[in-house]
Amino acid sequence: MYQQIGVFLVLLLCAGVGCLVLGWRDRRDPTAPTRQRPRKGERVKISGTTQMLLAVGIVAGASVYYLSGWLFTLFLVPALLVGLPYLLSRPEAEHQIRRLAAMDEWTRNLSSSMRAGSGIEHTIISTPIPETLKDEITAFINRLRNNVPPAEAVTRFASDLNDSVGDKICGALLLAMQLRGVGLANVLEGLAEDVGDTVARRRRIEADRKSTRTQAKWVTIITIAVLAAAFAFTNFMEPYRSGGMQIVLLILLTLFAADLYWMKQATKPPTYPRFIGTNDRVERTDLVGAQR
Numbered sequence: 001m002y003q004q005i006g007v008f009l010v011l012l013l014c015a016g017v018g019c020l021v022l023g024w025r026d027r028r029d030p031t032a033p034t035r036q037r038p039r040k041g042e043r044v045k046i047s048g049t050t051q052m053l054l055a056v057g058i059v060a061g062a063s064v065y066y067l068s069g070w071l072f073t074l075f076l077v078p079a080l081l082v083g084l085p086y087l088l089s090r091p092e093a094e095h096q097i098r099r100l101a102a103m104d105e106w107t108r109n110l111s112s113s114m115r116a117g118s119g120i121e122h123t124i125i126s127t128p129i130p131e132t133l134k135d136e137i138t139a140f141i142n143r144l145r146n147n148v149p150p151a152e153a154v155t156r157f158a159s160d161l162n163d164s165v166g167d168k169i170c171g172a173l174l175l176a177m178q179l180r181g182v183g184l185a186n187v188l189e190g191l192a193e194d195v196g197d198t199v200a201r202r203r204r205i206e207a208d209r210k211s212t213r214t215q216a217k218w219v220t221i222i223t224i225a226v227l228a229a230a231f232a233f234t235n236f237m238e239p240y241r242s243g244g245m246q247i248v249l250l251i252l253l254t255l256f257a258a259d260l261y262w263m264k265q266a267t268k269p270p271t272y273p274r275f276i277g278t279n280d281r282v283e284r285t286d287l288v289g290a291q292r
Helices: 002-022 048-068 073-087 092-114 120-126 131-145 150-161 164-179 184-233 243-266 279-291
Strands: none
Touching: 048 073, 073 184, 073 243, 092 120, 092 131, 092 164, 092 184, 120 131, 120 164, 131 150, 150 164, 164 184, 184 243
16 A cells, blocks of 8 residues: 555656656746757757666666565666766866867967968868867868858857857957958967966866865765665665655655756856857848948
């Protein structure tokens, strides 16, 4: 009887969380690129790896429940397989720092090449490409070689970079291509110095955060190991075997996971609004040419 009540309460809790997520008001930044956030009515895509982990977790959870009789493992095991890779993964800030450093390198190289007096398009094509931004810059160069209008090529390049710093670089390129003025090398050199300072600040911040993240990872690993050992080799968890107490245990574990998720989100670098390259504002990038 208690077991059936426990199943009903767990399903009711999951349904309530699902309704809360689906009905939550859209509070995302309207200037964020729409290619990285689903539009209204568009479903969120789940990667193939996540789908495989979820399927394996459901099977494993059902097996653990069949062998042990612990009902909450039907939900705990899939959540562990899907959530742990994300919680223990490398921080997103490191990836952004590498991309910013690559933008700094490419901008400096572009500025140095511009001082030789070559045309903008020729300079972009002949400038060495950093490995981190190889795909984005190669696509940009291919558009220029295929006679894509410069304004469109730069705008799509900004969408590929998807960064406010990249928008500054693309904005300078866009103005130089449409106005054909001088001084782009000095502008790019100033932008490169600004990006370099940003990279240095980000690296100092990440160095300070690294020890805290390492401690959080080890706390997570040790907690999971101790709980697994308590379930497998002791009777310490026997008071939680009833349906109602399993609900309490599931809630406690959910709060622990939510705390880890909050710590993960708190270490993300801030996202600054962009002004070109988003799908919402592509039409506005031709205003410079229209006003001439």
